[in-house]
Amino acid sequence: MDNSMDIQNELFIDFKHLLGNPWSVTEKALATYGPCIKQAARDVSELRRTGKGRDGGSVLFPHLPYLLEENVLISEEEKNALLSLKEKAKSYDAVISIGIGGSYLGNQVLFDLFCGPYWNQLTKEERKGYPQIYFSGQNVDPVSLVELFSCISREAGHIQGRRMQVLFLVISKSGTTIEPVAAVRGLKKLLADVCDIHLMAITDKEKGRIRPLAEERHFPCFTVPDGIGGRFSIFSQVGLVFASLAGIDIESFLKGAQMVEEACQSEDVKENSALLLAALKYIATKKYGITAEVIMPYGDKLRSFSWWYAQLLGESLGKKYDMQGNVVYNGRIPVASVGTTDMHSLTQEHQQGQKNKLIQFISVEHLPSDLFVLCDEKGVSGMVPMSRMLDAARRANEEALANEGRMSCHISIKELTPFHVGALMYFFFLTIAYEGAMENVDAFDQPGVEDYKKILHEDLRKYIVKNQKEEN
Secondary structure: OOEEEOOOOOEEEEOOOOEEEOEOOHHHHHHOHHHHHHHHHHHHHHHHHHHHOOOEEOOOOOHHHHHOOOOOOOHHHHHHHHHHHHHHHHOOEEEEEEHHHHOOOHHHHHHHHHHHOOOOHHOOOOOOOOOOOEEEOOOOOHHHHHHHHHHHHHHHHOOOOOEEEEEEEEEEOOOOOOOHHHHHHHHHHHHHHOOOEEEEEEOOOOOOOOHHHHHOOOOEEEEEOOOHHHHHHHHOOHHHHHHHHHHOOOOHHHHHEEEHHOOOHHHHHOOOOOOOHHHHHHHHHOOOOOOOEEEEEHHHHHHHHHHHHHHHHHHHHOOOEEEOEEEOOOEEEEEEEOOOHHHHHHHHHHHOOOOOOOEEEEEEOOOOOOEEEEEEEEEEEEEHHHHHHHHEEEEEHHHHHHHHOOEEEEEEEEEEOOHHHHOOOOOOOHHHHHHHHOOOOOOOOOOOOHHHHHHHHHHHHHHHHHHHHHOO
């Protein structure tokens, strides 16, 4: 079998350090697991056809790439509202995206890739009229909330002759998650005298606390579609509303996902790169003692991509029970990192620590900008593009790990555009769906997350009751 595959010459997958070596998954092992792989491929094909998981629950992520073309996940009215947001966004000075988990991580990726860390320092003209972007509600840290208030206050003080217009984009399916609720209440309290606050929400269609408030107070409300879990929501209204407010091309983003969805439908592992990568990671976990996966994109802009993928991997495959209710304690530990930074902090352990991990490298073939710098190497000096240094560092890391018999895989996108990022993110959706089917676990629920929430809410309830008694 070839040790590399590509999807329309836009997304490249290199398996050479994951397949065919004496210390990695062998062709024989791949053949041995053939029936399991074939069944998983059939399961995902059935999911595509019916929109139902094996437990009968609604799983509709294969419809996400076609969200603007179908009326499965979005109404015509909501679609029109979404498509009009890019112009409406320019009426705001700032947008504060308030959410956590799947309501935060994907949007942080889009912001980092297509706006960047210095976005808010640009003038409105340099931002082509789009607002400043801030994030909140991803923690209950009071320090960051107060600092955000101070930042917005300073910005408001620079605006002459009118009040600053700030949009709270509240993303919460239930409307009860403690982090975004605390952020909304805290920021409204702090900013009420500083700026005009506008509300927009993305929430459950019928349940939860936010929808009735939106109807009562007449603020715009988009829907988190049924059958779409938070970690799969970046191609839904959760990601597309945010992207539109930031001026990101959502049509191109969805087209990248469409390309991958249509290229990865074969049930033949030799023809479906997402199925093959899922199979190799599954076999590495089952047969070769792999218990951790290090996600290591190369480039600062992709740092948050590691956090996003860590949630996707951890919540999807980290399950106590299989589909029959047997205790299996399934999953790999996700480790978020970034190259070249973590080559100077984590690579020592990757290189010489336990042989229980595989490294998932991610890179961009053609970076949006480059810089030549003087390089001195063993008595010779010359100008070298930093993009060449970045790629050479990744290749050196791969080779050094391979020399120690360590598994890795490399995925590269051709360019850093919404189309290519959409392709990359959706590709990982498919690998997770296929591997979940192989593992015989439900890759689309997260029951363990609820356990700590119950303890947390009870702790806060006891605190409130205690304080009320003391005050009385």
